[in-house]
Amino acid sequence: MQTVTLAEGTGTSSTLPTETVALLARLIGFDTTSDRSNLAAIGFITDYLDNQGVPYRLSYDESGEKANIHAVIGRPGPGGLALSGHIDTVPVDGQRWTSDPFTLREADGRLYGRGTADMKGFVASCLAAIPDIKAAELARPVHLFISYDEEISCNGARRLIEDMADSGWKPDLCLVGEPSLLSPITGHKGRLAMRVTVRGRAGHSATPARGVNAVQAAARAIAWVAAEERRFSVAGPFVPGFDPPHSTCQVGRMGGGTGINIIPDLAWFEMEWRTVPGDDFFAEVERFRTFVATEIEPAMTDVDTETGFDFAVLNWIPGLSLPEDHALADKVRQVTGRNSAGRVSYGTEAGLFQDAGIPSIVCGPGNINQAHQGDEWIAVSELAACDRFIRQMVERVCR
Template sequence: MQQTAPLAPDASGSSTEPPRTLELLSRLIGFDTTSDRSNLPIIDFIADYLDGQGIAYRRSFNPAGDKANIHAVIGKPGPGGLALSGHVDTVPVEGQRWTSDPFTLREDSGLLYGRGTADMKGFVASCLAAIPDIKAANLTRPVHLFISYDEEISCDGARRLIEDMAESGWKPDLCLVGEPSLLAPITGHKGRLAMRVTVRGRAGHSATPARGVNAVQAAAKAIAWVAEEERRFATQGPFVPGFDPPHSTCQVGRMGGGTGINIIADLAWFEMEWRTVPGDDFFAEVDRLRAYVAADIEPAMKAVDPDSGFAFEVLNWIPGLALPEDHPLADTVRQLTGRNSAGRVSYGTEAGLFQDAGIPAIVCGPGNINQAHQGDEWIAVSELVACDRFIRQMATRVCG
């Protein structure tokens, strides 16, 4: 890794570089925490760091026991205060163009390259680096640190953390999710549901199509309906300003089926998603698709083979986020970031889950979401400097 030189002190005499943030980020980047792998090595590293700081924490595990969350509390363990939430799993690097090892932090001209720098190990490193200062501030309410698994695929880590919170009683009053937003406050994001649709037909020779049930063609009819739904959203809404686009969306991202061009396909599948604005319910949209299939596609299939038809499997879902613009948490984040307003985004986070658990949440973190999920992912050193300052100010303002 190219070494990052310490930044010069500012006019007040204090360093403008986050204490230990870059060192911690380098260590975090060194762990390959792609979502299909165990995250226990990085969790052990963070736990050792917390032990060295004398910080109380709980671990909670996934059913297989190969992934874990950490819920740490700076101050007296218990309810109340502010939570800082980040995930340490990342998307894969395969098939992407990297000019250096994605698991070795590299600095070049004020930019830090590596998988997870923006999404979102940079925020986690800044939170860990802030612990000594937060401890020394002797705040009147606790500062919680949530570190979760599987955000990139299901947010099941946050769900498990919420379950553990109910067991421990360590429930904060507010939550700041540090997803990359260029440190702009985000008070709303869309909900998302992903689903796999499997179609079972009846095989036969393509020369006698009436004797079989073509699963690929049945799936194609359903996919065409999804495309029509996408157009309906775009033309009829509902429309919610601030989102891009300002309406719900749906799309099919993967599909497959059939065994040969001269064989009636007896199996097909596709995977799709909805991203819904407030006012739209993705479960209701699932019901609309199921109703269309049952009324317009399956009757002809089952007339030939009663065992043919569609099966629907929800893969994962996360609720949308809708923090009122005049909520005190939104006011505080706007003041500390110098922003006059808050935004809304189309990507999802665990913030909606915390909101549904009774913890008002907002998204605000360093880095640009446009740099995430691609080769040569990066975050600017200046963004970490600003984040480090912001975290300390949030802790003091909310818990002081």
């Protein structure tokens, strides 16, 4: 069993004799913020897999600067259980950290560092379990998915799914280890993000009829979004277990205009929908476009036919909905000791794997409330519990 030396001056023992923590310390040391290459971290993981004699495939983004790993323990091929995690993280800029976010620090039973909870802790547990999984008598393979860009688009998972079609290494089931305090999550909302650009016509503010005010046109569209948010809360549909139990939409960023005495010829805003099962975010986009086309654009084009709205979908991920009585949900409940499963409003890659024909569930160590924060942390006890959880799931599904 290896040991790892952590940051000094933490107030507790500076060494932890666990392979999982040693691997986590190495993973935290790589700055894998989503806007940067992850190849150094991927190289460390593939070296580890090579030393363990585990076969794997790499798939890359268009730039070649980011890669996924699809490893298989046991005979490479279809079937079995996938353990899925991403290693990209959100930025640390502008956050308050009391220590280097890329150096693992332990204090009072907590491990601090960017990605400890979301979700390098789970990935470290998976890697640490490989020797035990190899030693088990597997009837079905154990797959390991490690992906890029989950925090911004989930395109890494999409690329991994494409590569799976080429390799034929498609698992029967998938466990996504997003932080849930090791509580099974069988459903999450779908999400679509969109950028709306408004093209107006510039002019002097003293003669507003000669121009087309892009900011005011955008404001009318944003008011519709606010009304939709209220409609969802009143009309539903309502799905118990989600918080809130209905779909939502909001505008998160906006801009436009150059001066108070100039009719603005450009405005923009970015918005999102988060939809419960039964709502379709693509249908919601079309409702929005219809409103704009019938209620806002005609008055704009009467002045200048070159004015109007442009809509660009930034990214989307489907919702997750695993039946409560599915065998995978039963096994996770049995292993975790939970009597029920939950639903969450944030999105994960599990919905993409489900759409690819792989029944999926979310269950991983750490608390989602610690993710994306300064001084992000995961409890050492959560990692220890995850170590046991992974081995027991492999035992129940693959032996």
